[in-house]
Amino acid sequence: MEISKEQVEHVAKLARLEVSENEKAMFARQLSAILTYMDQLKEVDTEGVEPTATVLPTENVFREDAVKPSLTQERALANAPDQADGFFRVPKILEDR
Amino acid sequence: MNLRRLTLFELKDKFLKGEVSAVEIVKAYFQRLMLAESKVKAYITTAKKDALVKEANELDYSLSKWRKTMPLMAMPIAVKDNICTEGVKTTCGSRMLENFVPPYDATVVARMREHGCYLIGKTNMDEFAMGSSTENSAFGPTRNPWNLAYIPGGSSGGSAAAVAAELCVAALGSDTGGSIRQPAACCGVVGLKPTYGRVSRYGLVAFASSLDQIGPITRDVRDAAVMIQMIAGHDPLDSTSADMPVPDYTKALKENLRGMKVGVPLEFFAEGLDPEVELAVRTAIIQMQALKAEIKEISLPMTKYAIATYYLIATAEASSNLARYDGVKYGYRAPKEKGLLEMYMKTRQEGFGAEVKRRIMLGTYALSAGYYDAYYGKAQAVRTLIKRDFDEAFKEVDVIVTPTMPTPAFKLGEKLQDPLQMYLSDIYTISVNLAGVPAISLPCGLSSRKLPIGLQIIGRPFEEEKVLRAAYAYEQASEWHLKRPSL
Numbered sequence: 001m002e003i004s005k006e007q008v009e010h011v012a013k014l015a016r017l018e019v020s021e022n023e024k025a026m027f028a029r030q031l032s033a034i035l036t037y038m039d040q041l042k043e044v045d046t047e048g049v050e051p052t053a054t055v056l057p058t059e060n061v062f063r064e065d066a067v068k069p070s071l072t073q074e075r076a077l078a079n080a081p082d083q084a085d086g087f088f089r090v091p092k093i094l095e096d097r
Numbered sequence: 098m099n100l101r102r103l104t105l106f107e108l109k110d111k112f113l114k115g116e117v118s119a120v121e122i123v124k125a126y127f128q129r130l131m132l133a134e135s136k137v138k139a140y141i142t143t144a145k146k147d148a149l150v151k152e153a154n155e156l157d158y159s160l161s162k163w164r165k166t167m168p169l170m171a172m173p174i175a176v177k178d179n180i181c182t183e184g185v186k187t188t189c190g191s192r193m194l195e196n197f198v199p200p201y202d203a204t205v206v207a208r209m210r211e212h213g214c215y216l217i218g219k220t221n222m223d224e225f226a227m228g229s230s231t232e233n234s235a236f237g238p239t240r241n242p243w244n245l246a247y248i249p250g251g252s253s254g255g256s257a258a259a260v261a262a263e264l265c266v267a268a269l270g271s272d273t274g275g276s277i278r279q280p281a282a283c284c285g286v287v288g289l290k291p292t293y294g295r296v297s298r299y300g301l302v303a304f305a306s307s308l309d310q311i312g313p314i315t316r317d318v319r320d321a322a323v324m325i326q327m328i329a330g331h332d333p334l335d336s337t338s339a340d341m342p343v344p345d346y347t348k349a350l351k352e353n354l355r356g357m358k359v360g361v362p363l364e365f366f367a368e369g370l371d372p373e374v375e376l377a378v379r380t381a382i383i384q385m386q387a388l389k390a391e392i393k394e395i396s397l398p399m400t401k402y403a404i405a406t407y408y409l410i411a412t413a414e415a416s417s418n419l420a421r422y423d424g425v426k427y428g429y430r431a432p433k434e435k436g437l438l439e440m441y442m443k444t445r446q447e448g449f450g451a452e453v454k455r456r457i458m459l460g461t462y463a464l465s466a467g468y469y470d471a472y473y474g475k476a477q478a479v480r481t482l483i484k485r486d487f488d489e490a491f492k493e494v495d496v497i498v499t500p501t502m503p504t505p506a507f508k509l510g511e512k513l514q515d516p517l518q519m520y521l522s523d524i525y526t527i528s529v530n531l532a533g534v535p536a537i538s539l540p541c542g543l544s545s546r547k548l549p550i551g552l553q554i555i556g557r558p559f560e561e562e563k564v565l566r567a568a569y570a571y572e573q574a575s576e577w578h579l580k581r582p583s584l
Contacts, residue, residue: 008458015416015461016423017454018442027458033517034459038405041475044482051477052484054307054337055293055533055558061336075200079427088425091440 001035100125101263105320119153119171126173138239139259141178143218170213175265177256178219181300190224190234193428193448203300205328217265220255224450226304228252229522233452242582247506250280256314257284268314275526277312278538282501282551285540288314289321292558293533294339297332305414308530317578318569322346349562350569354390360494364400371504377542377550378500397486403528409463409476416460480531487532491557496567501538501551535561537568540577
């Protein structure tokens with residue numbers, strides 16, 4: 001499987017990763033090699049085989065909907081890169097008119 | 098007597114009998130840290146000596162008044178830096194979390210603290226546990242205590258090196274595709290990956306949630322049994338932790354293998370296996386036969402597809418799990434970005450290292466429209482077949498014995514430019530995570546370059562007892578666990 005520079009750009013955007021020109025060329029080369037290796041899975045007959053998402057028996061795990069102590073606002077915000085008035089602060093989302 | 102040479106079992110016995118004090122233990126380990134840590138670089142963060150000596154003094158004093166003991170009391174234990182420790186930096190080996198101080202303890206850490214252990218430090222690792230050599234740490238590589246020019250394995254390379262270099266008495270690591278067992282093999286120590294669900298993952302920074310599991314890295318098999326006893330069991334805070342009773346693991350340890358059927362999968366002794374490793378593992382199998390085990394050749398035909406399957410599933414899960422690093426709630430944020438989207442993209446470009454980005458890209462690609470069925474969906478179906486291989490094999494045998502790694506440790510830098518070659522070093526450990534079964538790695542030889550060789554023993558789900566028993570019987574009949582690096 002060959003991955004083009006354009007595909008790298010597309011995937012990087014989906015992953016919210018800015019990539020430099022150097023990285024684009026490097027990722028295109030490395031991902032092509034890795035995906036070519038992955039292509040060997042095509043030779044496995046998986047017709048009618050259920051996918052495995054987890055090895056555990058999947059069942060709902062319930063708990064009582066009870067109020068319990070939790071992190072204070074101050075502690076929850078302690079690692080925030082930026083905060084104001086008890087909120088996480090982010091760069092402006094809306095354009096100025 | 099050199100305290101730091103003792104196993105966890107021996108040290109805690111001496112301490113609980115009052116033959117050594119907490120202060121003596123703490124001082125012995127800090128002395129060792131002073132001497133050897135600058136060479137090995139096993140830690141990202143170490144405990145403060147004065148504070149720990151003070152705590153040990155108070156403990157010794159209170160014990161002299163009122164003897165109330167706990168099983169890990171005064172034991173200096175190291176924890177991999179992707180396991181949250183309240184008030185102590187947890188970096189995941191990443192710039193992204195360089196200054197992250199968790200507001201809570203992971204369940205395993207809380208349990209070990211309740212049992213009285215001292216947290217001696219947070220160990221180095223490949224960034225977000227992605228790697229097989231600990232060279233992907235943003236804070237520089239850890240070195241193999243047996244030969245400083247070689248890698249300690251990864252991603253729990255810091256934990257394995259710390260145990261081997263006597264920089265802690267035991268450690269915790271995490272294993273998503275071999276990250277406990279492979280470094281244990283490289284460093285000549287014991288590493289146990291429990292069954293998926295045996296140990297709570299609450300507070301373990303997520304890499305691939307359907308594969309991740311926390312486990313111990315120790316000097317010998319008995320110590321591994323002691324450690325898993327401390328951390329196993331159901332946790333209401335992790336819905337994937339199994340609500341099953343925890344057996345007494347040290348009671349499972351016996352000196353023979355009578356009645357035990359041991360499978361040897363022919364696919365694990367194929368092309369690419371280093372002859373010295375093969376010889377050491379085959380010799381170990383002969384010794385197990387001498388201990389009355391019944392040896393049986395078996396087949397795990399899907400083994401050759403395990404790496405491709407793993408690197409699609411693990412990266413897909415990682416791309417989703419690592420979406421949380423957006424520079425908003427915690428972690429690094431790129432400075433002075435005007436818009437939110439630019440902030441996200443720059444933050445992630447600057448905060449993540451090359452291997453993490455590569456895996457996020459691969460996982461995002463495998464999950465993206467048009468490729469999901471061909472890659473991620475296909476890999477999940479092959480995972481079912483890999484698991485079936487193990488189910489079939491375990492109808493005939495109790496445990497499966499293989500090499501842990503195809504070669505001994507390689508040199509620093511040797512595989513750094515070729516990610517696919519690096520991935521191939523996980524070939525024997527990876528299918529265990531895909532199947533969710535428990536496995537241990539223990540020393541079974543030294544190469545001609547005096548580098549350790551690891552033996553892997555795999556068991557049925559929730560049969561850690563049999564894995565530990567097989568490992569213990571072999572270990573007691575050999576002497577590899579007594580060898581230490583001359584550092």
